[in-house]
Amino acid sequence: MSIISGLLSAEQLEQLTKLTSLLSKEQQLWVSGYLAGLGAQQGGNALAQPVSAAASSQDSLTILYGSRTGNGEGLAKKALRLAEERGLKAVLKNMETFKIRDLQTEKNVLVIVSTHGDGVPPFSAQELHEYIYGKRAPKLATTNFAVLALGDSSYFQFCKTGKDFDEQLEKLGANRIAPILTCDLDFEEPAEVWFNSTLAVFAEKLGTSANAVGTQSSVSAGIGSEVVKYSKKNPFKAPIFDRVSLHGKADERQTIHLELATDDAGLSYEPGDSAAIIPLNTKKIIEEVLQATGLDAQEEVTVNGINKTLYSALRRDLELSKITTDVVKRFLELAPNA
Ligand SMILES: Cc1cc2nc3c(=O)[nH]c(=O)nc-3n(C[C@H](O)[C@H](O)[C@H](O)COP(=O)(O)O)c2cc1C
16 A cells, blocks of 8 residues: 555545445455556556456456467467357457466466477477476465367377376466367367366356357457458368379378368468368278178267268278377277287
8 A cells, every 4th residue: 555655645544544444355356457458448557467457357257378389379269259149348468478377366277288298398388387386386276277189199108297297286276177189299179178068167157158249359359350261170172283202102201292272262371371181081892891790880989079971980080000008008998919
């Protein structure tokens, strides 16, 4: 009060003291947010900013991401859009610029983080990762959280960083509102299914009805209005215009120059954009698998949270031509001979 007292008259100070003594902790926080908002509207000031950060995190969802090659960032933007469609007030924050001490003021956090190196956090998540394991780690008893971990199951330490965040946030007292989702390279569909169920729980915690139209955060404006016509989920099937092998016939290496005709797609490219080739398993290999296992091609199965026929899963979703560490491990569980 001593810093403020010089700014206020004795009468104002008395009224302020009287008012604050009548308010509950929650009301004080609301009023501090209200005053901070007024300050920001009138050009902002140093006093207003930290209070507003604390207040805004009370009634909004923070989508906090740590990404290196952009997958997590893309998912975070998608989560923001889905949250807003539900009427949730949400804010996107990059771990790279996140002030670690603000963690204790976050009340609802959706963490999206990948793993790099040999099971270590991406550079942008390193400081926060160290902080939650360190001596200065805060108590998070009033924080709700859920973690989406990105990784690649061909690495030994699959989704290690996401698992670290999930375990450690719980150890710090935070309340896990949904089980961790560990995503392999094909993450878009499972992530969307998980976002929908997890955001519904956050909406409940924040007291927002699922279909309400809420206040939208400023970060979202550009992202929410983006219309993506073609995506990994809805790919443009580009005809092959030209295909040239860049090595001699005797060479074991295979590097192919491919030209794809995309004129009809209305796509525009920027440096750094990439095109993906989505391979299908051959019908022959699928037949062989069905024969060897005796399974029914029309049986319904669930892959990454989506129901489909076994045939469709074998054709589009499952790797049939390469043995991964994961397959060997699972075979080991079934095999009678160690
Ligand atoms: C150099 C490198 C190392 C990686 N190491 C791991 C790892 O140890 N464990 C894992 O599960 N995934 C690992 N990955 C896979 C990434 O986590 C995965 O590609 C993820 O989708 C990347 O997300 P991001 O673009 O948001 O960083 C690694 C990827 C790269 C490029």
